[in-house]
Amino acid sequence: MPVVTKPKLVLLVSVIVLCAVAWSLLTKHNKMQYPPSSQIKIGVSLTPLSSPFLIAEQLGIFKEMNLDVTLYPCSSGAACTELMIERNVDYATASESVVMFQSFERDDLSLLASFVESDNDLKLLTLVPFKIGGVKDLAGRKVGVVKGTASEFYLDSVLISNNVEKQLIEKVYLQPHELVPALLSYRVEAISAWEPMGFQADLLSVAEVTNLGVKGIYQLSFNLISRSPYLEFVGDEPVRLLQALDMAIEWINSNPDEALKMIASRLDIPHNQVEWSWEDYLFRLSLGNSLLSNLQLQARWAIESDLVSAEPPDFRQVFYSHPYQQLIAQRD
Known part of the structure; x- marks a missing residue:
């Protein structure tokens, strides 16, 4: 049996220590790269507007960011928001109009990004x-709208x-599913409606x-929202969620035709x-002054229309x- 000399013993111990340090650093690095998996529930409107979430689910991007995501389908942004307020989901997708009205009623709403x-x-x-040749011809006519909404x-x-x-016009307040039937049955002479109601009509x-409307007069946005108390205890989960959406959006913009087919299949719609509205959608993550201005403008309208009574x-x-x-810092 060979005799281990003192220099060899010192060298052997040094190698073992270096290996231990290297293993420790590698383990730490891996933990930094792959944080504990987050199980999160997101209320998502069943509309092509929600494409980044549907694509991220289909392509496994959520899993790539170590997020265990369950998408809960909702009929509208308002319905998704109610699920979140009732704590049945952790996040929700909603238009800026829903965010505006909810912000009058509660102070725990947080908007992460459009x-x-x-x-x-x-x-x-x-x-x-x-x-009806133009908007001025609506005087004295019945127009179907959904009260207190973007409509x-x-x-x-x-x-x-x-x-x-x-x-000068007579507003007829209806539920969303009543708008198109009301127009086609001649109960109203015009409707203010969002897609896919235009396609259905x-x-x-x-x-x-x-279409008597004016393109560009209103900028609809769909946004990711959550509750402030929830966000305080989830670490970097929101950052990883935005990263997943950012990757999905990049894929959509690079593969628009394939994305369109995937969304039609996922939503089980023609x-x-x-395709009817696909070219109108601008998919991107943002959180800036244009959205802030839109919220402020709609808040003033809601007050002037007596839809809310509180201060903005x-x-x-x-x-x-x-x-x-x-997310922006990591891009740079």
């Missing part, structure tokens, strides 16, 4: 037989831009459908229904910007 925008999602639709805000914005007094109507909230406090800022 992930899609469209300047042509809302439309003011009528039928050719009504012989009503858009209608009022179009009226203002055309110098038409709101009092065009598809189902025997008479030609005309390809041409998704400070929407800068609603923005939960730290995760988004971290």
Whole structure:
């Protein structure tokens, strides 16, 4: 049996120590790269606007960011927000209109980022037989709207831009699912509606459908929101969630045709229904002054329309910007 000399023993011990240190550093590095998996529930509207979430799920991007995500389908942003408020989900997708109204009622709402925008999602639709050639011809007519939503805000914005007094038209308040049937059955002579109602009206109507609206007068955004108390205890989970959405958006923008097909299949809707509005969607993560200004503008409208009675909230406090800022820093 060979004799281990003292120099050899010292060398052997040194090698063992170095290996131990290297293993420790490697383990620490791996822990930094792969934090504990987060199990999170997200309320997601069943619309192509939610494409970044649906694509991230389909491509396994959430898992790549070590997020165990369950998407809970909702009929609307308002319904998703209610699920979150009731703590049935951790995050929700909602339009800025929903965020605006909820911010009047509660102070624990946090907006992390906007992930899609469209300047042509809302439309003011009528039928050719009504012989309404322009917005001014709506005077004395019945217009179907969804009270206290982007539908009503858009209608009022179009009226203002055309110098038409709101009092000159008769608003008929309906539920979203009632708008298209009301127009096609001639119970109202126009509707202020968001997609896919425009597609549905065009598809189902025997008479030609005309859009009286103005593209660009209203910038719809869909946003990721959560509750402030929840976000305080989840570490870097929101950052990883935004990273996953950012990767999904990059893939969508690089593969628009394939993304369109995946979304149509995932939502189980006709390809041409998704294609109808696909070019109007701008998928990107943002959290800036344009969204802030939009929220402030809608808040003033809600107060002037007697839809709310409180003072407007400070929407800068609603923005939960730290995760988004971290994402931007990592991009650089």
